[in-house]
Amino acid sequence: MDELELWTGFNGALAAASAALAGLIMVVLSVNVREVLAYPGVSARAAASLALLVLTLVCSLLGLIPAGGTVAYGALTLAGCVVVWAIAGRAMYVLARNPASAAHRPGGSGPDDSCPTPPPGSRPAQHPDPRSAPPADPRSTPLVEPHGGRATNRDGLRHLAGNGVVFLGPLVLFSVGGVLLLLGLPSGTYWLAYGSLGALAGSMLFSWIALIEILR
Numbered sequence: 001m002d003e004l005e006l007w008t009g010f011n012g013a014l015a016a017a018s019a020a021l022a023g024l025i026m027v028v029l030s031v032n033v034r035e036v037l038a039y040p041g042v043s044a045r046a047a048a049s050l051a052l053l054v055l056t057l058v059c060s061l062l063g064l065i066p067a068g069g070t071v072a073y074g075a076l077t078l079a080g081c082v083v084v085w086a087i088a089g090r091a092m093y094v095l096a097r098n099p100a101s102a103a104h105r106p107g108g109s110g111p112d113d114s115c116p117t118p119p120p121g122s123r124p125a126q127h128p129d130p131r132s133a134p135p136a137d138p139r140s141t142p143l144v145e146p147h148g149g150r151a152t153n154r155d156g157l158r159h160l161a162g163n164g165v166v167f168l169g170p171l172v173l174f175s176v177g178g179v180l181l182l183l184g185l186p187s188g189t190y191w192l193a194y195g196s197l198g199a200l201a202g203s204m205l206f207s208w209i210a211l212i213e214i215l216r
Contacts, residue, residue: 074181
């Protein structure tokens with residue numbers, strides 16, 4: 001019996017799960033498209049999540065092809081990994097350029113929610129003259145600004161590393177599995193299985209972020 005035939009049931013269930021999760025993420029993104037586009041980190045992670053899910057779906061479907069052969073399976077898997085590496089690398093580059101977006105916790109539907117537009121016909125609010133305000137108490141001044149400083153950068157780097165594990169970890173497993181299959185080693189199917197499970201877990205985490213955290 002061909003080694004890939006042993007994975008028929010697993011690949012069938014994996015294809016159904018990855019297709020369903022990809023559809024869920026697409027619905028979530030379409031509903032919150034304005035919020036997603038307002039934050040580069042969210043859109044970058046969305047692209048990486050969808051790319052991993054598509055890779056998982058394609059690899060599982062390739063494993064269902066009768067008499068496909070492990071070498072051809074590995075070659076096609078590596079070809080898909082090259083594309084996803086480019087997408088995930090671009091996502092990590094965007095997150096590295098915007099460390100705060102890697103730890104994205106928006107508090108509304110866009111960057112301008114803190115300055116709501118007054119209703120038609122109403123007079124704009126009068127802002128007090130800052131020169132007439134009393135001097136600030138030095139003891140109440142924060143040591144680090146809320147949206148800057150070393151603390152924010154440290155949090156951003158920590159979340160950047162977490163995103164790297166979530167998105168690049170499964171991709172490494174896919175790549176190792178593809179190389180092993182290309183060399184004719186059936187053990188590569190286990191690496192693909194672990195990479196697929198990691199991709200599903202990471203995409204489920206992102207779907208939670210896109211569904212809940214954007215609107216928090």
